[in-house]
Structures are given as structure tokens and as C-alpha cells.
Amino acid sequence: MKNKKENINLSIDFLKTISERNRFRILYLLRENKRCVGEICRELDLPQNLVSHHLKVLKDFGLISSEQEGVRIFYKTNPKIIKKYLKLVDKIL
Amino acid sequence: MKNKKENINLSIDFLKTISERNRFRILYLLRENKRCVGEICRELDLPQNLVSHHLKVLKDFGLISSEQEGVRIFYKTNPKIIKKYLKLVDKIL
DNA sequence: AAAATTCATCAATCTATATTGATATATTAT
DNA sequence: ATAATATATCAATATAGATTGATGAATTTT
Numbered sequence: 001m002k003n004k005k006e007n008i009n010l011s012i013d014f015l016k017t018i019s020e021r022n023r024f025r026i027l028y029l030l031r032e033n034k035r036c037v038g039e040i041c042r043e044l045d046l047p048q049n050l051v052s053h054h055l056k057v058l059k060d061f062g063l064i065s066s067e068q069e070g071v072r073i074f075y076k077t078n079p080k081i082i083k084k085y086l087k088l089v090d091k092i093l
Numbered sequence: 094m095k096n097k098k099e100n101i102n103l104s105i106d107f108l109k110t111i112s113e114r115n116r117f118r119i120l121y122l123l124r125e126n127k128r129c130v131g132e133i134c135r136e137l138d139l140p141q142n143l144v145s146h147h148l149k150v151l152k153d154f155g156l157i158s159s160e161q162e163g164v165r166i167f168y169k170t171n172p173k174i175i176k177k178y179l180k181l182v183d184k185i186l
Numbered sequence: 187a188a189a190a191t192t193c194a195t196c197a198a199t200c201t202a203t204a205t206t207g208a209t210a211t212a213t214t215a216t
Numbered sequence: 217a218t219a220a221t222a223t224a225t226c227a228a229t230a231t232a233g234a235t236t237g238a239t240g241a242a243t244t245t246t
Contacts, residue, residue, distance in 0.1 A: 008121065015112030018186070020204075024105050027186050037223055050205060052224055071213045071222050079186065086183050093111070093120050093175050113234075130193055143235060145194055164192050164243045190245070198236080205230070215220075 011092055014085040017061045022046060023054045027077055030064060034076035104185055107178040110154045115139060116147045120170055123157060127169035 018024055025044055029035065035043070041051050055075055058064045063082060066075045111117055118137055122128065128136070134144050148168055151157045156175060159168045 008117065012112060012114055012117050015108055015117070018182075019105060019108035019112045021105055022204085024101070024108070024186075028101060031186055038221095047206075048223070049207080049225080053204085056224080068213090073223065077186075082186050083183060086179055086186075089111075090176060090179050093117075093124060093170075093172065109233095115234085131191095140236075141193070142195080142237080146234085149194080161243095166193065188246085190243100192243080193241085195240075196238090198238100200235070201232100202234090203231090206228080208226090208228100210225070211223080213220100213222080216218080 007088060007092060011085070011089045014061065015089065017057060017063065018082070020054070020057075022050070023058055026051070026054055026058065027063065027082070030075060030077040031079060034067075034074040036069075036072040036074050038072070040075070100181060100185060104178070104182045107154065108182065110150060110156065111175070113147070113150075115143070116151055119144070119147055119151065120156065120175070123168060123170040124172060127160075127167040129162075129165040129167050131165070133168070 018027060022044065026040060029040060029043055037048060037051055037055065040046070040055075041048050044051070055064065055066075059066060059075075062078075064075050064077045066073050068074075111120060115137065119133060122133060122136055130141060130144055130148065133139070133148075134141050137144070148157065148159075152159065152168075155171075157168050157170045159166050161167075
């Protein structure tokens with residue numbers, strides 16, 4: 001169990017990560033099925049480099065994971081991790 | 094019950110509102126006792142106009158409320174409303 | 187009524203970061 | 217080996233919004 005200040009900072013970082021519109025939409029899109037980058041681009045009508053960038057931010061925070069399948073890379077979300085952070089925020093506020 | 098798109102936008106607006114560091118700290122500070130603006134400034138070591146600005150953002154979103162007492166204005170948070178929005182986010186993601 | 191205190195508001199500036207454009211890397215197909 | 221496809225990365229720019237500085241409005245005190 002971390003201390004209060006660390007939990008506050010962690011909560012803020014989490015909230016900043018998911019509050020960006022396109023990242024939130026990506027998480028929403030991935031909540032059911034895994035998708036490759038190109039699919040995400042098409043579904044959300046966003047350029048590839050932008051989607052790659054947001055995927056990296058989400059992955060760096062541990063909210064999504066990826067697996068290579070041939071030339072494509074599929075991303076999937078882990079709802080349990082998201083729930084864990086939401087609970088932390090709920091506990092603090 | 095609103096439609097999906099509205100709920101997504103509402104969630105994003107909520108997350109943006111609380112993810113700003115100083116607003117998060119204000120909410121954290123107010124979660125127990127009400128405080129006047131000056132107290133918040135002193136506790137968080139922030140200038141008065143900045144605190145007023147963030148209080149307005151939080152109040153406009155309905156996350157806090159205020160009551161005048163003489164020359165001072167006390168703000169308090171409503172944890173139930175925050176919980177309601179967190180639940181919405183949890184449902185969507 | 188004047189001064190002091192508390193808070194709000196507005197315009198200007200600063201800052202963080204989202205977006206874009208160009209390019210690199212890796213895998214598959216021909 | 218070359219071309220084609222899919223994704224990542226990096227530098228440059230754009231933009232949203234946080235912060236600051238100055239001022240105004242309201243209430244209380246003297």
C-alpha cells in the first residue's frame with residue numbers, strides 16, 4: 001500500500017491518460033475486441049501516426065497490451081486494470 | 094438514460110475536469126470539511142485568482158457547491174456526484 | 187464614508203501536449 | 217532482392233487551457 005501522495009499522483013496520471021478524447025475513444029473501441037492499428041485508424045477516422053502515439057501512451061501506462069500477428073499488431077484493453085484505477089480515484093475523492 | 098455518444102462526451106468532460114492537478118487537490122481537500130477560498134489558497138499554496146478560477150470550473154460542472162457566510166464563501170464537495178460520474182466511466186470502459 | 191478584507195473576472199502570457207509531416211523499421215509478398 | 221504493407225518514431229507546429237497580473241464587486245470594520 002503506497003502512501004497518500006503517491007496515490008494522488010498516480011490517480012492524476014491515470015485520469016490524464018484516459019481523459020484525452022481520442023485515447024478515451026480508443027479504450028472504448030477496444031473494450032470488447034482486439035484491433036490492429038489500421039482498424040482503429042479507420043474506425044475513429046484518425047491518422048496512423050496519431051493512433052500509434054496514443055496507443056503508446058496507453059500501453060506505457062499499462063492500460064492496454066499488444067500482440068503481433070504477422071505484419072499486424074493487435075491491441076486489447078484490460079478492463080480490470082482500468083477498474084482498479086477507477087476504484088483508487090473513488091477511494092481518494 | 095442518455096445515448097452512448099452523450100455519455101462518452103459527459104465522461105470525457107468529467108475526467109478532464111478532475112484530472113487537472115490543482116482541481117484534483119482541491120477536491121481532495123474539500124472531501125471532508127468545507128473551506129473558504131482563502132483557506133484553500135493557504136493549504137495548497139496557490140494564488141487566489143487561480144483558486145477562484147478552478148473553483149468556478151468545478152462548480153460549473155456541479156462537483157462542488159458554495160455558501161456565503163458573511164464576507165467569506167465556503168465551498169464543499171459532493172462525493173455522491175463524483176461517485177456517480179466515476180460509475181458512468183466504469184460502465185463505459 | 188473610507189479603508190480593509192474576501193472573492194470574482196478579464197485579458198495576456200505561458201506551458202503542456204495533441205497533431206502533423208516526414209521518415210524509419212519490420213514483416214510479408216512477388 | 218525488390219516492392220508493398222503495417223506500424224513506430226522524431227521533429228516541428230498548433231492548440232487548449234493553466235497561470236499570472238491587474239482590476240472590480242461585495243461585505244465588513246473603523
